Amino acid sequence: MLQDERPLRYFAQDESRFGLKTLMGRLITACGVKPIGQWQWLFKAFWLYGAVEPATGSSFFLQFSHVDTKCYQAFLNQFSQAYPDSINLLQVDRGRFHTGKKLVVPDNVILLLQPPYSPEINPIERLWEHLKKDLKWSSFKTLEQLQAKLDPLLNALTPEIVASLTGYPFILEALSALNSF
Numbered sequence: 001m002l003q004d005e006r007p008l009r010y011f012a013q014d015e016s017r018f019g020l021k022t023l024m025g026r027l028i029t030a031c032g033v034k035p036i037g038q039w040q041w042l043f044k045a046f047w048l049y050g051a052v053e054p055a056t057g058s059s060f061f062l063q064f065s066h067v068d069t070k071c072y073q074a075f076l077n078q079f080s081q082a083y084p085d086s087i088n089l090l091q092v093d094r095g096r097f098h099t100g101k102k103l104v105v106p107d108n109v110i111l112l113l114q115p116p117y118s119p120e121i122n123p124i125e126r127l128w129e130h131l132k133k134d135l136k137w138s139s140f141k142t143l144e145q146l147q148a149k150l151d152p153l154l155n156a157l158t159p160e161i162v163a164s165l166t167g168y169p170f171i172l173e174a175l176s177a178l179n180s181f
Helices: 069-082 124-133 143-155 159-166 169-179
Strands: 008-019 045-053 058-064 087-092 109-113
Touching: 008 124, 008 143, 045 069, 045 124, 045 143, 045 159, 058 069, 058 159, 069 087, 069 109, 124 143, 124 159
Parallel strands: 008 087, 087 109
Antiparallel strands: 008 045, 045 058
8 A cells, every 4th residue: 555645734624704794893982982883784795715724824715605515615626726735634614515425525635524513623713803803893885895805804814924823832733743753
């Protein structure tokens, strides 16, 4: 049996909804004064699928109109093509579309299912929080306006920023030990 010579890379993957419904957050006000801000309850949205490599800060994002197995298959196929020279361990939650019977996982991708109801252990969650903090109290009339605000935020994500947000010490230590063999 031949051993695969390609390097092993670890990525954290998740999807996040970006929509026209206003994200509310903290505002500085005088003591006892309720924060005032414009908000709306429109439920038009798109989904950003992302994968980040905490060790290097490498990232991969695709946008879809919804979340299902067909979209996730397209994401996996393009992710696999973006990193063809490595075996890519992809930490995912237990969303139904991550384990769908029709899902065909590419040869260079291994899905690592995290425990149920534990989003806090997926490093990409911190990246979603980072992106959405700049969208709090923003109102957009159209998805195109939201996209115009989100694109520069995504473009500003350098590998250093991604690594600093997602590089949990226990993950980096485990990867360091793995690579020392």
